[in-house]
Amino acid sequence: MTETQDLLTNDAKLKRLITDFEVRSSQLEMSLEVAKSIEEKSVLLAEAGTGTGKTFAYLIPALLSGKKVIISTATKNLQEQLLSKDIPLIKQLCGFKGSVKLLKGRENYLCPQRLEIAETTEQNTRSVWQKLSLIHDWMEKTHAGDKAELNTLDENDPIWHKVCARLEFCQANGCHADSDCFYPKVKQDAVESDVLIVNHHLFCADLALRENGFGELLPEADVYIFDEAHQLPDIAAQFLGFTLSRGQFDELARDMRNAVVQEAKESADMLDAAKQLELSVQQFNEILGKWEKRWNWESFSAHAKSIDGLDAILDCLKKIEEGLKPFLDRGKSIAAVQKRAQDMADQLRRWLTSNSQNEVRWVDSSQARFRLNFTPMSVSEPFSKQRDILGGAWIFTSATLSVNGQFDYFSRRLGLEDGRALQWDSPFDYLKQGLIYHPVGLPDPKSPDYIKICLRAIWPLLQASEGNAFLLFTSHRALMEANSILKDHWDGSLFVQGDAPKHDLLLQFRKSERSILLGTSSFWEGVDVKGDDLKLVMIDRIPFIPPDDPVVQARETALKQQGLNAFYAFQIPEAIIALKQGTGRLIRSTEDKGVLVLCDPRIMTKPYGKAIINSLPRFRWVYEPTEAKQLLNDMSERTND
Structure with a gap:
């Protein structure tokens, strides 16, 4: 401990390495x-x-x-x-x-064997061949096979999914450190x-x-x-739970078809099994209906057709698992597909039969997709x-x-x-470096005009700050509503989560004049914008988890059975932690200044508001825009001097 203390109090030594270091x-x-x-x-x-x-x-x-x-x-x-x-x-x-x-x-690393298999697939398009060629050239140079080194391919390109070191492929083929594999x-x-x-x-x-x-x-x-x-x-x-999605089932069928064509061409039965899996998956999706919906286990299992649909998918998986066994020595692709079918059958069987009180089974779906979720409550x-x-x-x-x-x-x-x-506590002087503006007179957050009124309340501040603002929302719907309003009224740059990768949006935000960034949960934390590039942060609502979430419902039920108030024991702590992360975007250094706008009127009108306020940084609170606008005007004048 003495050595640790000496290092952190040795101002001279540390400043040689870090010029702005202070004890x-x-x-x-x-x-x-x-x-x-x-x-x-x-x-x-x-x-x-x-x-x-x-x-x-x-x-x-x-x-x-x-x-x-x-x-x-x-x-x-x-x-x-x-x-x-x-x-x-x-x-x-x-x-x-x-x-x-x-x-x-492991999915961040290239698998040379899977690349070789992908390169021999006859159905590849010209574009796919070009991407595989880029990956092959890179493979000859890389030491680690880490995707982050591959600058010639978009990091989100789906081709990587076909060549990375996926677990089921490695398990099926006994990859080890003496092989040519990177992972x-x-x-x-x-x-x-x-x-x-x-x-x-x-x-x-x-x-x-x-x-x-x-x-x-x-x-x-x-x-x-x-x-x-x-x-x-x-x-x-x-990770202690799992998810089975339509995409996973469809991908299994496609990979199986490719594996059979390459390594067991005479097995027409297995090609039929792949088609039957796709058909059963499609029929189950149709049973669920075309509307976006979530079910907990009780509501889902009440419909016999839903269970029958999953039983049909399970039968297909078992036929694939058994049917591929005679061909396991034919090649690595078949071995990997057979192992994947076995794992998915085990998970689906567990999803259908579990009676654990600590695990939540739930479904969410829309017209063309579904996910079966298995989540531990604790x-x-x-x-x-x-x-x-x-x-x-x-x-x-x-x-x-x-x-x-x-x-x-x-x-x-x-x-x-x-x-x-x-x-x-943070060493920042929040009382001097900024303030929280809480607009008075806002309607209930469920009001249809709520977002419009929030934007109206902060409009003078956006003008005073000349943009340089994050507007953070608790839902994608609210974000899109704000975007539709601002794009017709804001004369500066407007950046919206989803229009580009997160890193690119932040880079453009910093470079642009009069810039506003609209974001949801992924911009509430892990984002570091210092100085006058960010002067204003608005949060539209207290970030409560949607009450229709089946995991939330299950956790709240369990808490009630323990004699606890589920809202105060679960929803309030979750919301406070998320809100602390969101408010932390504003002040990132001792030189930063700015205004944080918290819009939700429940902060002041509900009994839990005091716990929220006590958990936030010790900013001064104001309820009229005058002081907030003045602070932002002063910052803009300082920047323009």
């Missing part, structure tokens, strides 16, 4: 607590406000510990920042000589590294494999650190179980772990009640 008491305190948890092999919940410097606060003691460390982040961008920027600085600072590796999910070698490097960087999705995929007794993806470590940990419970629920038991098995120190950090100053909600979701929970 922060909160960063030092958090770093010492992380060091203590590593030494004691204990659990630490560390909420560190924006600007605290939490990344250095956990990296320095982790690297100084000399122990095997796994760092899990919420996004690939944060992974890359740790690997290419933050850790190299810390290595210089503390003389760390160990190896640091980055491991992503097994990258994984072996990860096992041998001293510090391994992953993301929450990969960590939770590993958690699910361990929980189900299917091995593991990650090595064991002495220290586990989770940055942006508030996302962890929901991501864990995704991940606390499996998460705490695997934590006990793995041992070591576990550190969870984020700017948004607490609700109204308490960590109970987050700790219960992951079974972390035995952990120490500590909080460090």
